[in-house]
Amino acid sequence: MAKARKESPLARAERLLETVPMIDGHNDLPWVIRNDAHAKGDVAKYQLAKRRNDGDTDIPRLRQGRVAAQVWAAFVPSNIDHPGRATLEQIDVILQLEQRHADAFLPARKAADIMKAKRAGKIASILAVEGGVGLESSLGPLRVWHAAGARLMTLCHNGTLDWVDSATDEARHGGLTAFGRAVVRELNRLGMIVDCAHVAPGAMHDVLATSSAPIMFSHSNARALCDHVRNVPDDVLAKVPANDGLVMVTFVPDFISEDVRRWMHPLRSGPADTFAQDRMAAIAEHERTYGPRPVATLAQLADHIEYIAGKVGANRVGIGSDFFGVPTTPVGLHDVSRFPHLLAEMFRRGWSDTHVAGLAGRNFLRVWKAIEREGERLRAIGTKPAVGTVAALDGA
Numbered sequence: 001m002a003k004a005r006k007e008s009p010l011a012r013a014e015r016l017l018e019t020v021p022m023i024d025g026h027n028d029l030p031w032v033i034r035n036d037a038h039a040k041g042d043v044a045k046y047q048l049a050k051r052r053n054d055g056d057t058d059i060p061r062l063r064q065g066r067v068a069a070q071v072w073a074a075f076v077p078s079n080i081d082h083p084g085r086a087t088l089e090q091i092d093v094i095l096q097l098e099q100r101h102a103d104a105f106l107p108a109r110k111a112a113d114i115m116k117a118k119r120a121g122k123i124a125s126i127l128a129v130e131g132g133v134g135l136e137s138s139l140g141p142l143r144v145w146h147a148a149g150a151r152l153m154t155l156c157h158n159g160t161l162d163w164v165d166s167a168t169d170e171a172r173h174g175g176l177t178a179f180g181r182a183v184v185r186e187l188n189r190l191g192m193i194v195d196c197a198h199v200a201p202g203a204m205h206d207v208l209a210t211s212s213a214p215i216m217f218s219h220s221n222a223r224a225l226c227d228h229v230r231n232v233p234d235d236v237l238a239k240v241p242a243n244d245g246l247v248m249v250t251f252v253p254d255f256i257s258e259d260v261r262r263w264m265h266p267l268r269s270g271p272a273d274t275f276a277q278d279r280m281a282a283i284a285e286h287e288r289t290y291g292p293r294p295v296a297t298l299a300q301l302a303d304h305i306e307y308i309a310g311k312v313g314a315n316r317v318g319i320g321s322d323f324f325g326v327p328t329t330p331v332g333l334h335d336v337s338r339f340p341h342l343l344a345e346m347f348r349r350g351w352s353d354t355h356v357a358g359l360a361g362r363n364f365l366r367v368w369k370a371i372e373r374e375g376e377r378l379r380a381i382g383t384k385p386a387v388g389t390v391a392a393l394d395g396a
């Protein structure tokens with residue numbers, strides 16, 4: 001009898017993902033389709049079903065990466081004109097994706113849809129709104145987003161809003177205003193995921209104090225390992241176990257590595273969102289002054305996973321790549337086909353099947369189900385929908 005060969009960590013990860021869902025918490029494909037010179041927001045004109053040579057996401061590579069569920073961001077920058085309309089247009093891109101590629105994607109409007117999609121050989125599509133700027137300071141649009149299928153809301157993006165402080169802008173409110181707290185409570189009532197990526201530390205604390213459901217950080221790393229304002233500080237991580245929420249690590253190189261963060265810092269310190277205009281050109285220009293751009297690695301990201309797991313528990317970590325959200329990726333994690341390689345690294349570090357399964361997706365499933373149950377409870381006890389505007393609630 002041939003001697004049994006020891007299974008490689010990668011083979012073990014791929015075997016695990018036959019039954020365990022691989023869930024990614026953040027991908028900016030809708031923004032790419034909106035800005036693609038040819039597609040201009042028309043999903044039919046953006047070739048997603050074939051393997052592309054550009055970018056980091058397409059359907060063949062999502063399948064290669066064993067992705068079972070993808071959170072798509074209906075992202076709009078904080079300083080866009082007509083933010084309400086832009087948010088609806090971004091939601092529409094995701095709905096187009098689901099309809100145009102119905103053979104590949106199954107709309108996931110509840111947690112149970114993820115395993116339903118996996119059993120059907122499809123990728124669960126989860127609709128998220130990134131940035132509350134599209135509310136235009138009113139609670140009504142939130143319920144319309146939910147009715148359209150949104151199940152996660154990132155409270156803000158790079159700019160501070162009238163009701164919530166952004167991590168990358170001035171802290172004008174010390175966290176959330178009364179309107180901001182009403183947004184969180186309404187998300188709880190709707191059973192939607194409250195996402196604290198992008199919010200300032202004061203707002204993270206306010207959300208944790210306000211939310212009756214677990215919360216998520218859909219794409220953020222540990223501030224203690226990389227001192228970027230987008231990362232989660234230790235005093236916030238300390239509160240995550242009591243909330244039973246989820247911290248999903250992200251592949252953004254300057255949120256992973258201190259070297260990259262320092263190198264990138266002058267590029268990021270302009271007004272919010274201007275960096276998004278022509279980022280690779282800006283990086284090339286920057287290299288002329290500051291020398292070659294340092295890189296972040298898969299192993300450094302695994303360090304963040306271990307650090308965060310040490311603070312909040314391995315049952316409260318997840319993965320939110322932010323593919324298509326930034327112009328560069330870590331070495332070893334260059335596209336959506338690479339998720340199993342990250343899980344393999346955790347096996348190499350001695351993580352158990354249970355902990356890796358949690359990181360890959362079971363933790364996300366558990367937390368989303370708890371959020372749904374809290375929404376059901378609040379509606380069952382007759383909690384009224386929150387109504388009003390910043391002017392009415394904050395007396396502005």
Ligand SMILES: [Zn+2]
Nearest residue numbers: 130198219325
């Ligand atoms: Zn983001």
